[in-house]
Amino acid sequence: MSATCLEIRNLSAVLANGQRVLRSVSLAVEPGEVRALVGESGAGKTMIGKAVLGVLPLSVRIVEGDMLLEGENLGRLSPKARRTLIGTRTALIPQDPLTALNPSRRIGPQMTDRLVRILGWNGERADQRIRQLLEEVQIRDPDRVLKSYPHELSGGMRQRVLIAAAFAAEPRLIVADEPTTALDVTVQKQILRLIAQLQREHGTAILFVTHDLGVVAKISQKVSVLYAGKVVEEAETAALFAAPQHPYTRALMAATPRYTDPLASLKPVDEAVLAGLAAEIAAADRAWRPRHG
Amino acid sequence: MAEPLISVRGLKVALPDMTRKPLIGRAPLAEILKGLDFDLPRGSVTGIVGESGSGKSTLGRALVRLLEPSAGSISVEGRDISHLSEAELRPLRRNLQMIFQDPMSSLNPRRAIASIIAAPLKQNGLGDHLKTRVAEALQRVGLPQSFASRYRHELSGGQRQRVGIARALALSPKFVLADEIVSGLDVSTQAQILTLLEKLAAEMGLTVAFISHDLSVIRRLCRQVIVMREGRIVEASATDALFENPKEAYTRDLIAAIPLPEIDADWLRPATKAPA
Amino acid sequence: MDEARMIRRGLGPRLWLAGGWLLLALLAAIFAPLVAPQDPLAQDLMLERLPPFWMSGAEPGYWLGTDSLGRDLLSRLIFGGRIAFVVAFAAAFAACLVGSTLGLIAGYFGGWADRIISRIVDIWMAFPPVLFAILLVAVLGTGLSSVIIAIAVIDWTRFCRVIRAETMGQSRMDYVENARIAGYGRIGIMLREVLPNVVPSIVALLSLEMGIAVIVEAILSFVNLSISTDDPTWGGIIAEGRLSIHQAWWVLVFPLITLILTVLSFSQFGEALRARFDPVLR
Numbered sequence: 001m002s003a004t005c006l007e008i009r010n011l012s013a014v015l016a017n018g019q020r021v022l023r024s025v026s027l028a029v030e031p032g033e034v035r036a037l038v039g040e041s042g043a044g045k046t047m048i049g050k051a052v053l054g055v056l057p058l059s060v061r062i063v064e065g066d067m068l069l070e071g072e073n074l075g076r077l078s079p080k081a082r083r084t085l086i087g088t089r090t091a092l093i094p095q096d097p098l099t100a101l102n103p104s105r106r107i108g109p110q111m112t113d114r115l116v117r118i119l120g121w122n123g124e125r126a127d128q129r130i131r132q133l134l135e136e137v138q139i140r141d142p143d144r145v146l147k148s149y150p151h152e153l154s155g156g157m158r159q160r161v162l163i164a165a166a167f168a169a170e171p172r173l174i175v176a177d178e179p180t181t182a183l184d185v186t187v188q189k190q191i192l193r194l195i196a197q198l199q200r201e202h203g204t205a206i207l208f209v210t211h212d213l214g215v216v217a218k219i220s221q222k223v224s225v226l227y228a229g230k231v232v233e234e235a236e237t238a239a240l241f242a243a244p245q246h247p248y249t250r251a252l253m254a255a256t257p258r259y260t261d262p263l264a265s266l267k268p269v270d271e272a273v274l275a276g277l278a279a280e281i282a283a284a285d286r287a288w289r290p291r292h293g
Numbered sequence: 294m295a296e297p298l299i300s301v302r303g304l305k306v307a308l309p310d311m312t313r314k315p316l317i318g319r320a321p322l323a324e325i326l327k328g329l330d331f332d333l334p335r336g337s338v339t340g341i342v343g344e345s346g347s348g349k350s351t352l353g354r355a356l357v358r359l360l361e362p363s364a365g366s367i368s369v370e371g372r373d374i375s376h377l378s379e380a381e382l383r384p385l386r387r388n389l390q391m392i393f394q395d396p397m398s399s400l401n402p403r404r405a406i407a408s409i410i411a412a413p414l415k416q417n418g419l420g421d422h423l424k425t426r427v428a429e430a431l432q433r434v435g436l437p438q439s440f441a442s443r444y445r446h447e448l449s450g451g452q453r454q455r456v457g458i459a460r461a462l463a464l465s466p467k468f469v470l471a472d473e474i475v476s477g478l479d480v481s482t483q484a485q486i487l488t489l490l491e492k493l494a495a496e497m498g499l500t501v502a503f504i505s506h507d508l509s510v511i512r513r514l515c516r517q518v519i520v521m522r523e524g525r526i527v528e529a530s531a532t533d534a535l536f537e538n539p540k541e542a543y544t545r546d547l548i549a550a551i552p553l554p555e556i557d558a559d560w561l562r563p564a565t566k567a568p569a
Numbered sequence: 570m571d572e573a574r575m576i577r578r579g580l581g582p583r584l585w586l587a588g589g590w591l592l593l594a595l596l597a598a599i600f601a602p603l604v605a606p607q608d609p610l611a612q613d614l615m616l617e618r619l620p621p622f623w624m625s626g627a628e629p630g631y632w633l634g635t636d637s638l639g640r641d642l643l644s645r646l647i648f649g650g651r652i653a654f655v656v657a658f659a660a661a662f663a664a665c666l667v668g669s670t671l672g673l674i675a676g677y678f679g680g681w682a683d684r685i686i687s688r689i690v691d692i693w694m695a696f697p698p699v700l701f702a703i704l705l706v707a708v709l710g711t712g713l714s715s716v717i718i719a720i721a722v723i724d725w726t727r728f729c730r731v732i733r734a735e736t737m738g739q740s741r742m743d744y745v746e747n748a749r750i751a752g753y754g755r756i757g758i759m760l761r762e763v764l765p766n767v768v769p770s771i772v773a774l775l776s777l778e779m780g781i782a783v784i785v786e787a788i789l790s791f792v793n794l795s796i797s798t799d800d801p802t803w804g805g806i807i808a809e810g811r812l813s814i815h816q817a818w819w820v821l822v823f824p825l826i827t828l829i830l831t832v833l834s835f836s837q838f839g840e841a842l843r844a845r846f847d848p849v850l851r
Contacts, residue, residue, distance in 0.1 A: 040479035041450075155345075184344035184506065185550040192552070196561045211479065214552030218560050238556050255484040256554045257509030259536060266513050268488055269481035359746050379754065386752040399743035403765040412761075413751035460747070 003071035005031045005173050005205040006052060011065030012288070013047065013056070013229075021047055021060060023230040023284055029173065029222075032203040034196075036216040036237065039226035040252075045209045047229070049175040052207065054086050070172060087118040091166040093195070095178040097158035101150040108146035111165045119169055133164035136201075137194055156187040160194065167198050174199075177209045192219055213256045217241055225249050228281050247273045296371075297332035298468060298500040299356065303365035304329040304375075306348075306355050325351045327524040328365065333468070338494055338501040340515030340532065342508055342547070347521040349504050353472045356502060357389045358382055369468070387417045390461040394473040396453035400445045406431075407441035410460045417464055430459040434489060451482035455489070462493060469494075472504045487514055509551055512536055520544050584841035587834040594831060598650035606630050607641035609648040609801050614639050618817040636806075636820045637813050645801040646827055652802045653831065656717055656786040657779040663721035664782075665775045668728025673767070675729070676736025677759045687733070690726045698723050699788060706794045716789055720782050727781075728774055735767045769843045776839025780832035787828055803828050 006029040013022040022044050029035045037045040050056045052067060054074070067074045069089055074082050094100040102110060108130070115126035134142040137160040150158060159179060166174050176195065180188040196219055199206055208220055216223050216237060223240050225233040225248065233246040244250045251269040258265035307322040314320035325348045333339050343349040354360045356367060358374055367375045374385060390413075393399035400409055410427050414420060428438055434455040445453060454474060461469055471490065475483040491514055494501050505511055511518055511532065518535050520527040520543070528541045539545045552560070597604050607630065616639040622632050633642040675686040702719045709715035739745070740763060748758045783803070790804025803824050810821030 040481060185508075186344065186546055189550040189552070193561050193563065197563070212552065213480075213554040217554050217556055218552045241554065241556050252480065253554060255480045257480075257483075257507065257513060258553060259509040259512040259548065259551060260553060262509075262513040266484045266487055266510070268485040354746075357750060359749060379749075383752050383754070386750060389750070391747070391750045393743045393747060395743060399747045401744040401748075401762050401766070412748065412753070416752040460751070 004068070005029045005033075005070060006207065007066075007068040008048070008052070009066045009068070011048070011051065011062065011067065013051065013060050013062045016059050016061070020285060020288075021229050022051070022062075023228070023281065024065070024288065025226075025229070025231055027224050027231065027234065029205045029207055031172065031205055032199075033222060034199060034206040034208055034220045036208045036210060036220035036223040037226060038210055038213060038216050038223060038252075040211060042228065043226040044229035045211075045226050046177055048226075049092075049177050049207060049209050052086075052173075053090060053092060053175055054082060084118075087114075088169070089172045091169060091171040091174050093159075093162055093166045093174060093176040093179040096182055097155060097162050098150060100162060101158065103150050105149075106146065107148050107150065107153070107161055111146070111161065111168065114165065115169055129168050130164065133168045134161075136167070136198060137161075137164045139164070155183055156191065159183065159187075159191050163191070163194060163198065167202055167204065170202065171204060173205045173207065175207045175209070178211065179208075180215065181211070188215075195219065213253060225252070227277055230281060230284065232277070232280075248277055296335070298335045298370060299333040300368040301329055301331050301333075301356075301365070302368075304352075304355065304362055304367065305364040306351055306360055307363040308351070308360075322363075324363075325524055326355070326362075329526055331519055331526065331529055333500055333502060334517075335467075335500055336498045337516045338491075338499075338503055338514055340511035340518040341502055341504045341521060342506065342511055342518060343521035344506060344547075346523060348524040349506075349521050350472055352521070353391075353470050353502065353504050356468075357391050357470050359391075387413075387464050388467040389470075390464060390466040390468070391470040391472065392454075392457045392461045392474045395477055396450070396457045397445065399457060400453060402445050404444075405441065406443050406445075406448075406456055409456060410463055413460060413464050419464070426463065430463045433462065433493065434459040449482075450478050451485060454478065454482075454486050458486075458490065458493070462497065462499075465497060466499070468500045468502070470502045470504070473506065475510065476506065483510075490514070507551075508536075508548060520547065583837050584845060587837040587841065590830055590834045591838060594650050594827075595654055597647050598654050601647045601651055605641075605644035605647045606632065607644040609640060609644040610799060612638045612640055618813070618820075620817075621819050621823075633823050634817065634819045636809060637817065640801075642806075642820060642823055645806055646803070646824060649801040649803045649806060649824070650827075652713065652800060653783050653786060655713065656720065657782045657835070660717045660720035660724070660782040660785075661775055661778040663717065664724040664778055665728050665771065667721065668725035669732045669767075669771050671725070672729040672732030673736050673759060673764065676733040677740050677763055678755070679737075679740075683733070686729065690729050693723075693726045696723075699785075702785060702789060703792065703794055706789060711794060716786055719789075720785050723785075724778060724781065727778065728771070731770060731774055732767055735770050736763055739763050739766045773839040773843040776842065777836045780835030783828065783832055783835070 008025055008027050011022055011025040012020060014020050025044070025048060027035065037048060039045045047056070047060065051062065056062070069085060072085060074085070077085060101107070111130045112123065112126040115121045115129060116123060121129070130146070131142050134145060139145050139157070139160055145153065145157070145161065153161065179195065180191050183191060192215065195206070198204070210216060220237045223235060223237045224231045225246065227248055233240070233244070233249045235245070240249065244253055251273045254265065254267035255269055256265060304326055305324060305328055306326040307324045309320035310323035311320050329352065341349050341352060351360065355362050358377070362375045365375065366373045369385065369389065374382065377385070407427050410430050411423050414423060414426055419426065427441060431438060431440060436452060436455050436459070440448070440452070448456065457474070475486050478486060487510065490501070493499065503511065503515055515532050517529070517531050519529040520535070520541070522543055528535065528539065528544050535544065536548065539548060616628065616631065616635050617637055619628050619631050619635040620626050621634045627634065631641050633646070635641055671686050675683040701723050705719040705722060706715050709718060745758055745762055748762050753761065786802065787804030787807065790802040791808045793808065806824040807821060807828070810824060814821050
């Protein structure tokens with residue numbers, strides 16, 4: 001049995017002023033599974049993704065906890081070894097496909113860059129690989145796309161290109177950071193379908209960051225619900241939707257719009273739930289002593 | 294049915310297309326709205342839904358005459374406002390208000406909340422008892438009085454949007470345009486803002502055009518829906534009828550593409566026919 | 570919020586150092602007759618080229634030494650500050666008024682107004698500024714007011730360009746449309762909504778421009794085109810110092826240090842002011 005793809009143990013991070021932004025987060029992603037991280041803004045879901053990829057902003061400092069990528073503890077590696085490990089085993093599907101691509105370079109070289117630089121492939125092999133992936137994401141005329149500049153493609157096309165690029169290097173883990181938030185619903189459905197299909201075929205594990213419980217229900221097998229940098233509930237996705245345990249999860253579900261049941265949805269979150277959460281977090285912070293810091 | 298508050302006939306809007314602007318000379322016009330006909334019935338909330346490029350925001354801006362139509366008419370209580378000058382519009386603005394998508398950008402960063410809410414009152418001859426009126430407006434949207442002296446950056450997203458609503462409703466207008474007012478908010482805040490708008494619209498008898506890309510939200514809030522695509526109306530009908538029996542394939546695709554928060558293993562199965 | 574507070578704290582010393590130097594120099598200039606140890610014009614050939622106080626041969630009362638005519642350098646610098654500050658304030662305000670107004674109009678109204686104003690700015694900026702100034706002073710005649718007019722006439726474009734760009738950015742914000750919905754007219758919106766949001770940039774530029782005005786005045790004095798009287802100016806002192814650099818380096822070095830400190834302080838002060846008093850965190 002292969003090692004757990006990603007394991008995060010007790011991860012805490014603080015801002016320069018000492019404010020906690022991640023509160024003893026623990027979660028695991030098994031090989032080939034999709035774990036959703038769901039929460040509202042400020043929940044720290046994007047922060048976890050960045051921590052895994054080693055691209056946290058300088059103002060955020062990890063004060064506690066371990067991250068293990070396929071059994072290797074990232075904290076124990078030298079910075080160079082860590083970069084290489086992260087570079088070869090992980091990839092990112094970003095939120096905004098426009099800013100994720102350099103506007104002044106053609107798509108082709110931007111896609112092959114990673115394969116050539118990090119994996120040391122020669123240009124021809126990288127090119128072949130990219131074309132194969134473009135076919136997998138159903139881009140019909142790869143020649144045109146590879147020669148295009150980012151602004152010449154539609155939002156959906158750009159996201160396809162980035163999905164192809166993410167899967168091209170056969171990473172073990174992909175961090176997908178709100179990959180469909182900027183897209184129209186019909187395009188979102190196509191893109192989700194594509195991610196699910198490639199994920200299945202390549203057996204890649206995905207850490208899927210989103211704010212949308214609808215997307216969680218469709219794409220993931222496991223889910224962690226976050227609030228203020230704390231995992232408030234963790235479950236198999238099916239179990240979570242069948243019987244949400246935490247009051248916040250229930251409130252979030254009741255607040256999510258549902259066209260099939262308009263009157264039961266879009267319920268504002270109860271003040272009591274928020275007060276409960278605040279108390280829970282305050283209690284956790286009082287009990288918390290960073291190991292080094 | 295009673296006479297509609299706003300009637301739109303043959304509405305066309307063309308805007309300069311800067312991407313096709315030649316090196317020298319004017320940018321060619323691109324037709325964004327290609328002839329729309331619809332009515333907004335008094336005292337009810339009408340949803341306008343569409344994806345990017347559908348022209349729904351352009352339509353909104355034309356309805357409150359931030360844009361001038363290139364053809365057709367927009368009649369408010371029988372009076373055609375489509376080509377009125379800015380000066381002629383000013384007395385009518387009182388009844389044509391707007392809540393913006395991004396309260397961060399629609400509230401002046403250098404003005405206190407009280408001053409932001411008071412601006413339309415002062416400009417429309419309601420400058421007396423300003424303090425009381427501002428206090429009422431704050432109360433109406435559920436904000437504490439202490440917020441009067443705060444600034445935009447001291448408020449959360451939901452609070453900012455409440456200020457946007459307070460300002461738009463301060464004049465007790467007949468018509469309010471709500472342009473994607475919850476698309477930047479978290480779901481829990483979104484629910485609060487929609488509930489507030491729903492309540493105020495009913496209390497004040499407002500006619501609301503609610504622009505959104507989210508059909509789920511529209512279903513909850515709106516009595517009728519206009520579905521737009523590429524500058525044309527695809528389908529317009531009562532909300533229940535639209536969801537229960539969508540007539541157009543595009544409407545069906547739109548509804549089917551919404552990921553409901555429930556487990557559905559078939560949802561991501563490749564469709565037998567790829568959606569257009 | 571917390572981040573903003575940190576930035577503000579970080580800017581503290583910059584604001585205090587720059588502001589402190591400017592205040593000191595300004596007070597010295599205003600009260601020059603009371604502060605200056607000697608008469609800046611009094612020549613005494615017995616006291617020529619005295620070194621500054623820490624060197625051998627220095628005379629008490631002549632802290633920074635004397636020039637080749639035996640005039641006290643410190644006193645001349647203090648009196649020179651009077652002209653420097655008058656020019657800095659008057660010229661910068663004049664340039665700011667003209668440039669910001671035109672920039673606001675061009676940026677907010679766009680269209681023909683923008684095209685005309687922008688073309689004028691482009692043409693204006695193609696003139697070599699120092700030669701332009703020399704030409705202007707030659708035409709207007711030397712004198713304090715000519716120098717001020719020359720600097721304002723040359724440098725309004727600096728304000729115009731920046732304020733135009735800033736105004737265009739602000740005009741695209743929804744709050745401008747929101748004001749139209751509220752029933753405001755174009756000019757009302759420009760003054761009520763847009764102007765307050767470009768004021769921090771205007772303040773920063775104004776401060777920067779004061780420093781530039783000090784330099785331009787010094788340059789004009791250096792080429793002997795500024796003030797025709799015998800009143801000491803920093804540029805004039807530097808020009809004289811240049812001639813005796815081998816015998817009395819201090820006559821060149823001290824006015825240079827004064828000039829550099831003042832110009833630097835103006836630019837730092839402006840930046841720090843903007844960062845500190847901008848209530849909006851962008």
